[in-house]
Amino acid sequence: MSLSITSLANIAIDLQSGISHQDRFARLIRTLRQLLGGDATALLRYEARQFRPLAIDGLAQDVLGRRFDLDAHPRLEAIARAGDVVRFPADSELPDPYDGLIPDHTDLKVHACLGLPLFADQNLIGALTVDGMDPLQFDHFSDEELRLISVLAAGALNNALLMEQLENQTPAATSAPISTKSNSAEMVGLSAGMLQLKKEIEIVAGSDLNVLITGETGVGKELVARAIHSGSARAANPLVYLNCAALPESVAESELFGHVKGAFTGAIHHRTGKFEMADNGTLFLDEIGELPLTLQAKLLRVLQYGDIQRVGDDSSQRVNVRVLAATNRDLKQHVLAGAFRADLFHRLSVFPLHVPPLRERGDDITLLAGFFCEQSRVKMGLKQVALSDAARNLLRRYDWPGNIRELEHALYRATVLARSGKPDGEIWLQPQHFQLADSEPKSVSQPAVSAPLVDNLRTATDDFQRQIIISTLASCAGNWAACARQLQLDVANLHRLAKRLGVK
Template sequence: MSFSTEALARIAIELQSDIGHPDRFSRLITTLRNLLGCDASALLRYEAHQFIPLAIDGLSQDVLGRRFALQGHPRFEAIARAGDIVRFPADSVLPDPYDGLIPGQESLKVHACVGLPLFAGQTLIGALTLDGMDAHQFDTYSDEALRLIAALVSGALNNALLIARLERQNVLLEEPGGDTTTGIQEIIGLSASVMQLKKEIEIVAASELNVLIGGETGTGKELVAKAIHQQSPRASHPLVYLNCAALPESVAESELFGHVKGAFTGAISHRSGKFEIADNGTLFLDEIGELPLSLQAKLLRVLQYGDIQRVGDDRSLHVNVRILAATNRDLREEVLAGRFRADLFHRLSVFPLVVPPLRERGDDVILLAGYFCEQCRARMGLGSVILSAGVRSALTAYGWPGNVRELEHAIHRGVVLARAASGSDEVVLNPQHFTFDGVATPSVQMNAPPAGRVNLREETDAFQRQVIHQTLEKQNNNWAATARALSLDVANLHRLAKRLGLKD
């Protein structure tokens, strides 16, 4: 069976309309699902030996956050190596990466599955996957007809990748599908706030401006710094990390600027500091608000003139370093309180970025949960890790005071508990596998309530208010002690308390 000219024209129109719009591929997937009568379909791009979902239909939302490495998914490896249409036998023994991820279908043991590799010339750039519950669902469609669809989609995907690279002002375009991002962690999310953040990262990355990255603890400020560096002209040079909060004042100057032999007791040899190591590259100063005032003045001099002096050395060295700094403090308040230099603050905050907290990112929590589930599956050698409907509802309703870091730990802990309870490598995460730290809803209260009878967000907020209030009383109204008792960052506790109406 082949497709009508009208059907092919409809696909072509979907692909060409609003060529830069992110919804274009979602519309395409929906059109293909209706045309082919499949129960689930997905468009994925290929990059760094893994497939990354761009658009899905008929699959759980967390699939968009998952990353399917070839070495862990034999079906995707078969598609990547085939060079042509792959029709998997209905009873194929190869594990299906979507098993448990099609709502209403607990198992995909016998079903129709077709993979269409997508190419730009001879280079693999993506794949289109089609699944149907009827084992003979795609038998009537000829390989030639499916190749025609693959050709249309390949052209559109290649154009989208080229446009994305041009938007990043990358004049020397890499080969599509090349392993240019190997080892790079990406910022997962499709919410408006994250899309805006990604746009701002692309803008500032191409410049030489210093950047101040703000945001609560656990939001992913280091990931933003990595993204800026990797998209900058300095990407081929080092990105050097230094946590200012973990830096004893007695050795801080040496860590930053280095020292010469004999400069102080224990200085038995010359040592390069972080600025020298980062020469022509980028220096990421995490928790910059913790840097002592005495060192703030010396850091300001480097930003102004590019000159450093090793401890114990009279000579100056010139370095070419871009500074990315991060803080979970309000540095404007720190300046007013005299704890942070105003001139350094203004030098750093020419282009400030703020990483949004997880509670303001909507459904991104599900995408991130899917990402962490796939990470756990690969690390622990599991067959699958699936989020139940109850867990997805609970994850969305919870406020996440510890942000992405708290979510990551919760998923990893949940997978360990679920695997231990089931004794199987097919893990399904249920509400009882989650006990969030401190102010979270305990497992006994996380069972999904009957529809229309309980507002889970209101119940969660009420429980948080109660726990914070009780703990605050036990700690004699000491907020810092309360934060320690609840295993929370004190700044995050203050923000949570304000949101819950416990303080002005």
């Protein structure tokens, strides 16, 4: 059955109705799935050689959290390059990004696949994908009918992107995903708490106010700081990071303000401090609650007057630095206890931001699990990493005392364990791959190591060593040097062993 003028008109009317962009997109793909008879549809946004799902229908919920790099997904790259409707043959050898991600069809390969690239002024802005289990599912729809759908969808997506730029009042170049050292490229989440946080970030980013970011360990405070800097007028200038908790008091002043040659024993050359490095940019002071009281007074002076003085230097110099600070402590209580200066607290917390813990973010756990599954798939060169329903429910029930950092490590560790003995590279994560307390969601996970059934001693030994390294590395927050110390190994030997076992 072909698409009627009425059905196309209804799509156009739906896309212009006065509802939010998210609801509009959800209605679009739901309607398309009904009209085309597919098993799954998705609307994807394109930027920086990556497709990001905006709305899905008929796909596992964690797909919304996945980010599909073109280099890792040849089908999506073909859609991006095509410039027109793409019909993949049922026997196409290109892997489908949705294999195993259509509920009730997890054991079957997607057979019919349509790709509709979406353009605005000849620039690719997104794509519609429609998939089905029947190889002949879309044969009776003409390319012309499908082009009309892509034009309607492209107009709606382009309007949404323009509105987003106007609301944020930032150039399109600054709204790209935020990168971090762990390659977690953005703040993934659609929960009420995260949407409110993102809104507050947009509000404060364009100002020059100091910001105090609070939240438990592992919630992503550094990511918030990067988002604020990226959305500010200082984005083209440096964002300098300093962990106050890892700062010995003897060198803390030199780290912040620098020193001149001969200022103290060991000062054999001039040193530039973090404030100088961040001049005209942003300085992010992580774990600010650990800063010694003596330095708190000097930091306050810089915030008040903009002057810094290198250790051993009689002259001062002026800097223009925006300070973002983060802590997992209750600084108000520290002020009352006399461990933190009240005047510095008020100077830093001009605009406080609180990052909610993962256990309060509901479905965001599923989205983040999908995000990390895709990252693990790419890092390990696997065809697919998918969550079973039981594993997804386990992750939702767990309390996540280590928050997003713990979830990331848990997904990576589970993928390594599930990969053992799977040469085809299609991984299904089951509850037994996660070292979490299933029956006691409020408890902290314990690194219980269980040796799987194996055919020989070498395999058993490798599996045991692999699990020990992964668990220890997670407890050391990914720090290989600390992991080596805990395991009483030379760090170079640990790296070699980890590579041989597939951990690195």
